[in-house]
Amino acid sequence: MKRLSRTLGAVVAAGTAITLVLSGCVPTGSQAAAAPQTGGPPPTLAEIHSVSSHLPTGEAEAAQSLVNTVFGADRRASLAATAELLVRSGIGLTNDKQQLALASDEVIADALVPLAYIPVLNDSLIRGDFFDGAQVATLFQDLGVTTTPASSDVLLATMRGWGKDQDAEPQVRMAGNLVRALAAHDGTLPLPGATPRFDAVQLYLLFAQLVGTVVDYHPKAQPKAAGPDFAPVSYVTTELSGEEAHCEAELKRLEKLGERLKDKAEKKAYTMVVTKGVGWAIRGGLTKGLNEEFLAKYSQLVGKSFKAVSSAVSAAQTVATTLLMMTGLAIDVTDDHGHKMHFRHKHGDTAANIHVAATVSFDSSLVDQDEYACYKLIGLDIPKNGTVSGKNEKGQWSGWQVHWAFGENIGRNNYYGSTAHGAVIRPQQWDAFQRNHQNQHLDENGKAVLETMTRTEKEPNKGTEHKVNAEVVATVDYVTKLKPSLSTVSNVIQVIDMTARAITFPSARHTIEVTYHGQDTYVMTGHGQMNMALLVGMTFDSDYYSCNGLNGPWQGRAAYSADTMLMGDVAGMLGYEGAKKGNFANDTTQFSLDPKVTEPQKVDLGEAHFGVQVTLKNAPKRGEHIDGYVGEGTWLLSGSGVALDSLFNRATSFGVFSSGMTYDVRGVQEDPRCPGAKFEDDTWDD
């Protein structure tokens, strides 16, 4: 038994099934229609047109509208929007007759998508399934698209810049807008240093636009476009009886049909990929490194690796459709506490634990479970439609498991990570969790359950309730035997095998709101500098904190210092009386703020009416604590706020300029000056 990595070597049942579907060794759409579908029937052309006709004209606005609709409450519109976003990105949609049903004026000929598959793709989006950057990078490497795994930085930069070149094709610009809008909806913007995540659509568009072959599409100009001469690539067929011959025949048919489609294109060199290694690269957005990697290697791939099938067409289509079909494997994560848990009030109290359950299923709505003709050629186990059993017919483990991760457990909407608390959630059985490399076998019902625990409040229910979003990530994994090299079977099967080995599985994340009681602390700290005509310099400092909410009492220190040169002149210019030479500091005055007041609140510290001024802009409601910005402060001179005094505004011609003259008032989880942290430090139950 050899354990394959999740991304590199897994000869995966589902993946194989998918590949076999591509190769035609599976039943037809009519049979698929009989299979249970959670997503409902595919969108009709009229529904897609309705969504399209109501989109804003601006590309960014249209992308946003499509994403909003995909995740909206109207199921039919959601499906139609999923179809429309593909079309606008250059993906052609095919109907049950295996004809191109809908496409933009330029279409990627080897990345066509059956309309029947839209519900599955939509379900994957709604579920939030994703592939992380490492999976994507390894997938592309395994497919031979890159020689080395693309780094996270490269993938993120590609997402950031995708289609922002004004000269890029509309389909590329739209795809870039959609990829980023989807990322924004998912809360996973491609920020530098982030962990890249790709949902099924993002991954599919990335692959298709990188290596796909673009052709013109003018259905009205070619009345026969929907006829036999213009038949698009087929994914499913009724003409199968299994075995290698059928696989090979179908693959060759794919090539032939794809070439026909390309031959119909006007002056578009479908040989771009073959001869130049230049597909519809994500112009203007693809980082140079990745661009070179993709194109150079893909050219090589076309020339060598896929020589067996003599054309890049079926190779690209095979891979593209495999990526698409991977979404048929789903992982659903739930828990038994409604996504919520609270810190324990006593050690060892397992009643507060939460059980996170991952259920893996395979939606083979386009696949007949009884006719995986080519499957046996690979010798792999394809899951039945429905939940994926962790047991085989002998009652032994089937190789399916879930990999758990807490690596990104701190949500973006909190400041918990700013203090040294450690994670808020972890497995109850930590040792076993580590010993099993964070993997857990599926049971016979396709389920893996992880019991998780949180920390313990030292003084239960004392203080203000805080919230932290913890995240648990579950990834489908499969461990199986490797068959001997399949190269002796046939060249066609090599292609299938190569694609299957590259398959990676989706992940799902589960967010848990963890609450606990702690301090209600706010702080404001600032350091400002002001320079008048390069002759006089002043510095200002504030360092105040409140342990009892925004209203206070606030305590701490404020100070200013001024150089001794020309201070009298400065005083005159400022129009105030007596900001004296030298230094001034006050650390005895305590004050309060009214959270309901949005006008500036002034605190006069006495010396020449020096003081601080606070303007609350985002005050918490009663009983709430806000972690982060709630307002801003500045200093008072002669009773006037310096940051608001027009005399000190940089817009004046006095040559006055400054920095740091405003500072934030913000809520924090704790401050060492406030008495007693109210929750336990890193005391875990093992």
Added chain:
Amino acid sequence: MGRLSGFTLVAVGAALLVLSGCAATPAKDAAATSGAGVSLSRAKDSLHPVGLFGLDQARIARTGQVVEIDYPGDCESLLNVFEASQWSVKAIMTPNAALNEYLLTLRMGAVRDMVWLYPSTVACHASVTEPTEQKFSFAGPTAMTGTSRMLPFQCQKQGDAATDPVTFSGMYDGPGDFHFMLSATFAPKKGMSPIDPDSAQVSVVHGATSFLEIMGAMLNAQQAGTEDDSAMPNGAGYYPSDSFEGTANITSTKPLAGTLTLTGLTDNEGGGRQAVTVGFRCAQ
């Protein structure tokens, strides 16, 4: 029309002075207006700008053509958020010894917004100014009529009284490679007002990018010590001659908007007479 020579153009020079940390930022006193922006303001019924993501924790307020963003993080992080959104970011000015601020353009298609970023201790405050479309007409040595996208660079009152004059500077982009900047000081009251002759100036440049970006390139060249005539864009500068007449026809005071008509302008060599009529609108 010749090549601009260094920073002899007063308007450009004044703008560079701003970038050097010695002058204006967007006016703070504001009045809500309906707005006629062509970019961010297209987000109807929402203050959230179109195509800017990752601002869930930020406080966002809109006044006229200006979107103010208080982002709870440093300005580098906010820049990253902009770049991860649908916009492209081009830095005109980054923090320097004199001024700890950023001046950027946000670009999406043909639209360019002007952005100032001001860091504070743990937050970054952004002021995003959207362009408006304004008609203009040039007659004389430079002859051109059309519609430009205008970014108000300065709308600065010269005193505390309501009747004190206002200095307006606006950057106009388009059509094509035609760009200009116009400055004028006049009374902010409805109706006709004379333009202070000492304040009027018009700079015209031709280039593939916006006036602000051209100005940024000039600034960078100056700071890098690589400034020379060959680096200067083609253009011209016009100033009041003895026969100058200028009129501001103010149609709105909140925001300040109307039409500026300047006649009797001349170039450095005193040749020709240039007339300019242009619409304007302050951001707030």
